[in-house]
Amino acid sequence: MRVLFLACLSPKTGNCTTAERIRNHIVAAGHTCVLYDTREFNSASDVSSLMTQEPRFEAALAIHLFKGGRLLLDLGVPFGVVFGGTDVNEDVKDEHKRAVMEEVLRKARFAVAFTDALKEQAEALLVCESKIYVQPQGIETKVALNFSWSDFLHCTGVHTKHVENLHVFLLVCGLRRVKDPLYLLEAFEEWHSQNPLVVLIIIGPVIDPVFTAEVEESVKRSVGVFLAADLSQEELHAAMQKSFALVNSSLSEGMSAAILEEFVSMSRKLLDDRELQERLVRNGKNYITTCHNSMKERITYQKLVETLH
Template sequence: MRLLFLACLSPKTGNCTTAERIRDHIESAGHVCVLRDTRDFSSASEVTLLMSQDQEPFDAALAIHLYKGGRLLLDAGVPFGVVFGGTDINEDVKDEHKRSVMKKVLHKARFAVAFTEEMKQKAKTHLDCDTMKIYVQAQGIETRTSSDFSWTDFLHTSGVCVDRVDDLHVFLLVCGLRKVKDPLYLLNAFSEWHAQNPLVILIIIGPKIDPALSSEVKECVKRCSGVFLAAERNQEELHAAMRKAFAVVNSSVSEGMSAAILEAMDLCVPVLARNIPGNAAVVRHGHNGLLFSSPQEFVLLSKRLLRDKELQENLKSNGKHYVTERHDSATERRTYQQLVEKLQ
């Protein structure tokens, strides 16, 4: 079977990584899966044209995000499935037009995949859909780290100049620079804390997705002592940096399921995450991570984590256990391979 797979493919983002992983699952079952960026198409008619013009016809299709991707498949003329993104349920349902389109997508789709049971129930509430066709499958997590990582080299290549590198406690905020990730949320509070304790630093790392916000972050970082902006890295280098960090941070205003949080847990790194539904579905406060509701609470929890070695070890071991138990990549692979059979 030959499938067209539509997703948002900004390089080195969670969406891109998830799409590439799912494509691998599908192709490992012997199918051909052609991955295309939703930004390449301005309307469903362009996808329909692709279907009709391609020398090798597509038998089926798949999309991540019901609105961004699914809407492009409504007139494709082939059976398709969809995967919910956090934006679908947390943001797009607030828009009447987008909500109407997503209802049509769910009605026509052979199946839909939600990362959590909470996401499935939100779809039932907001999209008035048949939940029998919605399957819950958490993201599968696999981490690989480069072996020659050092903070000295990492900071130097990022243009970060700090003293006593080996004594630093690095808090790593992994996010694409766009509004929903709210990369400016902690800057002032963290900078004030750094003034009291120069050994704590915050590094923001990720691709520059929103040009205007990226410029704003760059200027704000210049004014905030102890906060640095690092260039994006490939997956192995990023995972190596995460493994060496004191903690990984998430400050998003909306999440479906944060891959960075799960990757940090898999790497046995403590997680501090903003207390929003998508994060709270993964992070159990005080057990496998810490949840904060304000910049000030983030600082208080971070100070507690620094001085409490037992808490550090508990978060690491419980986080690793959670990912191993709930986010097995082999289980995810079997699920998508079985679901694709519904498109034949």
């Protein structure tokens, strides 16, 4: 079967990584899966023109119900969709987009949500039949063996003779306003002034150039907060392993002031409690193995794609 796959393919983003991984699952089942960036198409008619070319596509798949799914509505081939966080956190607030997403759900053979919470949220906000499957994302870690932690810190602007004692909190995100990368800036400035060995490094690709300039200016004026150039996936995974902890922020996911107030106190506790550190690492590894198994993900998508015949 020849499958058309639409997704937002901004380099070095979660969407791009997820799309490539799912495509590999489909190809491993013996199908042909051609990946296109949704930004290449201005309308559904552009996709329809693509569908008339030989060899013809027999089925389709899209990540994001609105960004990708809307382009599949009138193709005349069976299709499936994968929810993105933007669907239920942002696009559902727009009446027109919500109506389009409900039509996509009505016509799709299946829909995939990455978590039970996302499925529940979608079912609460959208009129849809019970065709949403939950499949957490599979995680495959590839680490660059020649990655130099000290060189990375130096290039980032972190200069210290005590690299082994440094506590680096890493915030990984595409630089755009919705990810709110400056959420922890003031808290880290204050903490760094009390403990110079505690720093925050923000790292990720430029998504919004105007907002990125704002982030760069804010970081330049700060102390203890640094901005790193984006890395390859293997280098990024190595940096994650070397860092003390990963942090996350997002406007669309509702990071409240209460979380900010608790963050530093909980992080201080983590610094001082070796047993807690080991327990979190152990539980994290068990959770990834249990809930984010790449082989389980492969089996799920291969079974779902079979329903598009």
